[in-house]
Amino acid sequence: MAAPAPAEKPALEVRGLHKYFGATHALRGVDVAFRAGRVHALLGANGSGKSTLVKILAGYHQADGGEIFYSHDSGANAIAFVHQDLGLVPTLSVTENLALTRSFKMWHGAISWPEENRRAQELLAEYDIVCDVRQPVGSLGPAEQTTVAIARAIASLPASGGVLVLDEPTARLPVSEADRLLRTVRGLTRRGVAILYISHRLDEVLAIADEVTVLRDGDLVHHGPIAGLDRRTLVRLIVGRDIEEGIRHEAAGDWVGQPLLAVENVSGVRLRDVTLAVAPGEVVGIAGLVGSGRSELGRLIFGLQKSTAGRIVFDGRDITPVSTGARVDLGIAYVPQERRNGVFSGLPVSENLVLANLASALKGFALSAGRVREIAEGIVRDYRVKAAGIEFAIDTLSGGNQQKVSLGKWMLRNPRMLILDEPTQGIDIGARTEIFATIRQLVAERNMGALVLDSDLDILAGYCDRVLVMTRGRLTSALANGEITPAALSHAVYGH
Amino acid sequence: MQLAKTLVGKYGLVVVLLLLIVFFSAMKPEFFPTRANAGSIMSDNAILTLVALGVMVPLIVGQFDVSVGFVATLGVMLTAGLLSRDDLPWPLVVLIVTGCGAAIGLLMGILVGYVGLNSLIVSLGVGSTIQGIVLLYSNGEVIFQGISKSFQLLGQTRLFGFIPLPFLYALIAGIVLWFILTLRPIGRRLYAIGGSPEAARIIGINVKRYVAGSFVVSSTVAAFAGCLQVARVGAGHPTAAQALLLPAFAAAFLGATAFRPGFYNVWGTFIAVYLVGAGTTGLFMLGADAYVQPIFNGTILVLAVTGARLGVLRKARIMNAKAGAGDQELGGPQSDGKAELKVAGGMSN
Numbered sequence: 001m002a003a004p005a006p007a008e009k010p011a012l013e014v015r016g017l018h019k020y021f022g023a024t025h026a027l028r029g030v031d032v033a034f035r036a037g038r039v040h041a042l043l044g045a046n047g048s049g050k051s052t053l054v055k056i057l058a059g060y061h062q063a064d065g066g067e068i069f070y071s072h073d074s075g076a077n078a079i080a081f082v083h084q085d086l087g088l089v090p091t092l093s094v095t096e097n098l099a100l101t102r103s104f105k106m107w108h109g110a111i112s113w114p115e116e117n118r119r120a121q122e123l124l125a126e127y128d129i130v131c132d133v134r135q136p137v138g139s140l141g142p143a144e145q146t147t148v149a150i151a152r153a154i155a156s157l158p159a160s161g162g163v164l165v166l167d168e169p170t171a172r173l174p175v176s177e178a179d180r181l182l183r184t185v186r187g188l189t190r191r192g193v194a195i196l197y198i199s200h201r202l203d204e205v206l207a208i209a210d211e212v213t214v215l216r217d218g219d220l221v222h223h224g225p226i227a228g229l230d231r232r233t234l235v236r237l238i239v240g241r242d243i244e245e246g247i248r249h250e251a252a253g254d255w256v257g258q259p260l261l262a263v264e265n266v267s268g269v270r271l272r273d274v275t276l277a278v279a280p281g282e283v284v285g286i287a288g289l290v291g292s293g294r295s296e297l298g299r300l301i302f303g304l305q306k307s308t309a310g311r312i313v314f315d316g317r318d319i320t321p322v323s324t325g326a327r328v329d330l331g332i333a334y335v336p337q338e339r340r341n342g343v344f345s346g347l348p349v350s351e352n353l354v355l356a357n358l359a360s361a362l363k364g365f366a367l368s369a370g371r372v373r374e375i376a377e378g379i380v381r382d383y384r385v386k387a388a389g390i391e392f393a394i395d396t397l398s399g400g401n402q403q404k405v406s407l408g409k410w411m412l413r414n415p416r417m418l419i420l421d422e423p424t425q426g427i428d429i430g431a432r433t434e435i436f437a438t439i440r441q442l443v444a445e446r447n448m449g450a451l452v453l454d455s456d457l458d459i460l461a462g463y464c465d466r467v468l469v470m471t472r473g474r475l476t477s478a479l480a481n482g483e484i485t486p487a488a489l490s491h492a493v494y495g496h
Numbered sequence: 497m498q499l500a501k502t503l504v505g506k507y508g509l510v511v512v513l514l515l516l517i518v519f520f521s522a523m524k525p526e527f528f529p530t531r532a533n534a535g536s537i538m539s540d541n542a543i544l545t546l547v548a549l550g551v552m553v554p555l556i557v558g559q560f561d562v563s564v565g566f567v568a569t570l571g572v573m574l575t576a577g578l579l580s581r582d583d584l585p586w587p588l589v590v591l592i593v594t595g596c597g598a599a600i601g602l603l604m605g606i607l608v609g610y611v612g613l614n615s616l617i618v619s620l621g622v623g624s625t626i627q628g629i630v631l632l633y634s635n636g637e638v639i640f641q642g643i644s645k646s647f648q649l650l651g652q653t654r655l656f657g658f659i660p661l662p663f664l665y666a667l668i669a670g671i672v673l674w675f676i677l678t679l680r681p682i683g684r685r686l687y688a689i690g691g692s693p694e695a696a697r698i699i700g701i702n703v704k705r706y707v708a709g710s711f712v713v714s715s716t717v718a719a720f721a722g723c724l725q726v727a728r729v730g731a732g733h734p735t736a737a738q739a740l741l742l743p744a745f746a747a748a749f750l751g752a753t754a755f756r757p758g759f760y761n762v763w764g765t766f767i768a769v770y771l772v773g774a775g776t777t778g779l780f781m782l783g784a785d786a787y788v789q790p791i792f793n794g795t796i797l798v799l800a801v802t803g804a805r806l807g808v809l810r811k812a813r814i815m816n817a818k819a820g821a822g823d824q825e826l827g828g829p830q831s832d833g834k835a836e837l838k839v840a841g842g843m844s845n
Contacts, residue, residue: 302698336698340695
């Protein structure tokens with residue numbers, strides 16, 4: 001390789017990287033260099049080649065052409081990954097989790113646990129985590145767990161010249177926790193590692209990154225310092241066109257009459273005395289931190305969990321004692337936060353779409369394959385689900401398209417109320433805009449009501465007619481129409 | 497080429513069955529390809545077929561019912577006892593015995609579905625208890641007197657002098673189960689629960705009821721198989737059907753490698769039973785010792801599952817390539833892990 005001056009030698013450089021999946025050209029000759037002591041944001045929509053690049057670096061895929069250079073002698077050993085699911089064993093202690101990837105300190109042929117605990121304590125102290133390292137890692141907060149995973153990854157890198165890849169480290173964190181983690185990440189640059197930071201949260205990227213690399217359809221479309229870039233420019237780079245973010249219903253708020261859904265003084269495990277109403281044609285957002293009771297509210301309304309007090313009225317009827325199945329029949333639809341609970345992994349796309357509509361797939365006494373196909377193809381077309389074929393397993397679809405399936409399967413049942421728990425978590429901005437546009441369109445055309453439970457304040461501010469803020473199980477404030485801005489929401493949620 | 501792939505991928509078991517039949521017919525032309533032999537293979541394996549179809553239903557929803565061998569034995573002894581000791585008419589006896597099976601299934605179903613206990617433990621415990629009750633009831637003795645000829649005819653008649661009635665019962669049970677599993681909403685929901693119980697709950701399926709119901713099916717069918725065994729051999733043996741447990745599970749697992757690979761299915765299970773049955777009979781005719789049978793069964797099972805697994809992995813790769821799905825989410829090793837789990841899930845959950 002043409003040797004640049006040693007001081008500027010990148011920690012990791014790829015040249016002319018190509019990758020094919022069958023007929024798909026996933027990477028089309030990507031050249032990019034990542035320097036030590038910098039945070040490099042790696043951006044791109046689903047299908048941009050971003051994950052392919054990272055998987056090649058991880059050694060999971062073989063590149064079909066091109067070269068990869070590491071500055072450090074240990075080559076591929078000088079790269080560490082923290083994936084979205086962290087790879088921690090929640091029931092094992094912090095010490096055990098840290099020890100999983102390195103050798104144990106032995107004392108006469110036995111593991112010396114006092115020594116291991118001391119080392120773990122020391123390591124975490126460097127990241128400002130003070131905790132009893134003998135407790136299970138699952139008892140730590142989400143940001144602390146992520147930090148433990150990062151500390152473990154860094155510990156596996158050589159003293160200098162390593163590369164750390166962080167894949168959506170904040171996707172599951174509330175904003176306040178995310179801020180804490182971002183500070184930790186910034187601190188890592190002092191250790192002389194190059195950080196590859198992957199996130200769909202653009203505000204975060206603008207706050208933390210030194211340099212930005214954007215991939216689109218397998219091509220490198222941008223690589224350079226973040227200075228001078230704003231959110232709008234980043235969106236244009238990622239999607240390839242301008243996107244109008246945020247749609248709101250003008251006439252909301254002045255609706256009088258019987259509400260579609262009324263939650264009256266409902267309590268649950270975390271919820272305390274919650275009262276709210278949703279009118280037809282209205283999208284109501286619930287903002288709140290993880291653990292505020294936000295998700296529980298959705299589960300209670302859908303009947304997945306029993307309330308301890310109060311009642312839930314849907315369309316004038318008390319549905320509190322009614323089963324989930326009966327609520328579905330009444331016209332309530334629910335999209336859960338965990339995508340694995342919204343789709344049936346391993347089953348074909350068609351089966352996923354038809355399972356909620358089995359009655360309409362019957363022809364006489366038996367299910368008809370033709371009707372199944374018709375129903376599935378109809379939904380795929382209406383909601384622009386990108387799938388190679390409805391007979392393929394749902395797992396072959398991108399996250400955004402899986403989410404469209406999770407939502408679209410309800411539509412034949414003509415639901416009148418949608419409950420959406422973090423509907424676009426981990427989904428790129430293009431797909432996210434499409435999904436919310438669909439939701440708004442459905443709500444308008446069919447005069448449905450929707451309840452959006454989300455921790456992303458931008459989403460709530462962009463698409464909801466009203467936003468209620470939940471703190472420690474109680475609704476603490478309400479914002480409507482013009483008052484809803486990310487700043488106002490942030491103030492209501494975090495008090496700053 | 498395409499045809500060959502489909503044959504191996506989806507109908508591998510059928511191809512192996514046909515190959516075995518051709519092979520043994522060539523080796524023993526005077527004994528193997530005869531109506532008498534075909535009839536006895538069909539009759540000998542009918543009970544196992546029923547039990548295997550039964551265990552398949554809890555397997556589909558991701559639960560194990562390991563009590564079927566004991567429940568079938570209870571069916572055997574209760575049938576023989578009620579017929580010979582109490583002199584009850586056989587239709588009533590069949591009703592009582594299958595009713596007992598259903599009640600045992602309901603008990604286990606409630607414990608697993610509603611109380612949320614581990615199915616392996618529940619069915620093991622219940623099965624062991626039943627084994628004890630059977631010994632108590634029968635004093636450990638074989639009952640061979642007082643079983644009416646009319647009842648035995650139900651198990652020993654051969655239609656057209658060829659097709660044994662027990663095989664016909666198993667075939668009818670298979671057709672009914674196939675219809676329900678593939679063409680009725682209930683069946684789709686069972687597979688959905690097996691794929692993800694929580695996702696099934698979210699689309700409004702009453703998961704607890706379906707799980708409980710699956711145990712009622714497996715126990716009822718096992719008890720009925722016990723009845724049929726008495727009609728077939730004209731006697732009740734207190735350990736008659738216990739040995740059916742492992743072959744029944746093996747058949748269900750083996751069956752999941754064909755027709756609809758990765759999913760338990762009726763015709764796969766059906767063919768699996770007769771593949772092993774034909775193979776065993778053929779080997780005996782060639783003069784093999786008793787030890788050959790379990791080796792043959794075990795080897796076929798492991799080979800078929802290995803083959804199916806490699807096939808599914810290859811298919812998954814092709815599909816990923818087609819769907820251009822290299823770009824789903826980061827964490828390649830994990831997403832691969834998911835695919836593996838899926839296969840394992842299809843086979844053993």
